Amino acid sequence: MDQPTLTKLLKAEGIAMSATELHTLAQGAAAAPPGLNPDRWMNLVTSAPTSRLKTVLRDLMQGITSASTSSESAVSRLIALRKALVDANIDGFIVPRADEHQGEYVPSCAQRLSWLTGFTGSAGTVAVLDDRAALFVDGRYTLQAEMEVDQELYQVVSIADTSMDDWLADELPDGSRLGYDPRLHSRNQAQRLRKTCESAGSSLIAVDRNPLDSVWTTQPPPPISPVAAHDERFAGQGLREKCIQIASRISESGSEATVLTMTDSIAWLLNLRGGDVEFTPLAMAFAILHRDSSVDLFIDARKLGPDLGSHLGSQVAIHAPEHFGAALNRLKDETKQIQIDPATANDWICRQLAEGKAKLIEATDPCALPKAIKNSVELDGTRAAHLRDGVALTRFLHWINNASENGQITEIDAADQLETFRRQGKNFQGLSFPTISGAGNH
Structure with a gap:
């Protein structure tokens, strides 16, 4: 549907949103996992979409999804990254499978390691130098990495044999400049990298903009998935009580505020559930909890339904994510002590705060x-x-006992059927990790 026609439809539906705004919202929704209900994102457009509007929105989503594929080869991506490193005046770069929140699962816009190398495992890091590159994985992924990655481009290294720190210490040329994105490494990780570089006679350089992002032309936008309140009948404790409890803990340490970077901590504290990443009901957000128990929440407001205002109340102030940096700048100059977790907070946040008076x-x-x-x-x-899950598993065991007699059931068939039984259970929201299904010799 062309933009003028879409604009007329939105106006006829009484939706105060331009066609451009809708397209941007749909791109963010396409970057989030579909979840149990792929149409759930439509509630961010209107609470009661008509059948006509649903059809249009599905077509829009399909068009965005189809256009997101890229035909670039692994070698062309690596060449492009190395050119970007030259332009940035750095001799190498670290690409972890991580996002700004250091979570186990990352949104599609942060799947930099997978885009660059083809490796799809849930843990790994690649070090790219000007004449060589190595992918570091643990024992779970050694075979997978060797199958997915072009080993003419990347040396696959098991960290049980050689750590990335040891490899860098041997391979970094004296006087070289190794770049890293401080938003993708925790404070502790960055400090360890810095020590490694110093021992090799090199320098660790924090980049303002990730050079990989400049060459990833089809990089998805940040995900936009609806955020809902986690009912107190499931949580057992309201957000106000939790905020007072945690504020008391930080006050006892002498701090006036703490910066929360882990999305699961924010979800727990504020009784919120989202869908920005697979297998965990989390929304991408940062938060600052003050010792008076008030909270500044930095989240894309397009994710928030109208009912969340009453849930969050006056306890929580909503801010756009792009205002987070300015808030840190104010915090570091207006407070005396700030609590931060160096194991989970990204190094960019810590660097911002360290420049102030606090x-x-x-x-x-x-x-x-x-x-x-x-x-x-x-x-x-x-x-x-x-x-409930035991019931689903019992039904599955009965099913596979009968269905597998002819030997035609594949491992994927079994995993899909188990998920089907689980979906039929009350309150099912999704899997917590992909089913690990294996049988016989491989």
Whole structure:
């Protein structure tokens, strides 16, 4: 549908959104996992889309998805990256499988390692120098990496045999400049990299803009998936009570605020659930919790439904993600002590805060331990979930006992059928990780 026609349709539907704004929203929705209901993103356009509008939105989404593929080869991508490194005046670059939040699962826009090398495992890092490159993986992914990656371009290295630090210490030329994106490495990781470079007579250079992003022409935008309140009947504790509890902990440390970077901590603290990444109901966001228990939440407001205002209340102020840097600048100059977790907070945040007057107090994410200690409601919910999943697994075992007699069931068939049984259970929201299905010799 052309833009003028789409504009007329939106106006006829009473939607205060331009065709351009809708297209941008749809691109973000396409960058998020589809989840159980691929049409759920339409509720961000209007709470009750008509059949006509649903058809148009599905066509729009299909067009965006079809146009997102790229035909570039692995060698052309590596050549383009190396040219970008020359332009940036650096001799090498580290590409981890990570995003700004250091989570286990990353959104499609942060799948830089996969785009560059073809490696699709959930953990790995590549070091690219001007004349060689190596992909570092753990024992789970050695065989997979060797199958997925062009070994003429990348040496596949098991970290059980050689760590990336040791490899860099041997391979970095004296006086070279190794680049890294401080947003994709924790404070601790960056400090370790810096020591490695210094031992090799090299320098670690923080880049303002990731050079890989400049050559990834089909990089998806940040994901936009609906965010919903996690009902207190499942959480067992309201967000206000949690904020007061955690604010008290940071106040006891002498800090006036803490910067929360882990999306699971923010989801727990504010009783929010999203869908920006696979297998975990999380929304990409940052937060600053102050010792008075107020919260500044930095999140794309397009993800938030109208009902979230009453859920968050006056406790939480919503800000656009692009205002996070300015908020850090104010925080570092207006407070005396700020708590930060160097194991999880990315190095860019720590560098921003370290430039101000405030003293940085390094401590574990204050939500980590309270989040791990389940209350009675959460424990009851866990037990109930295991019972429901036990029913699904029992049905699956009965099914496979009968269906596998002729030997025609594949491992994928089995995984799909198990998910089907799980989907039929009450309150099912999705898998927590891809089913690991294997049988016989490989």
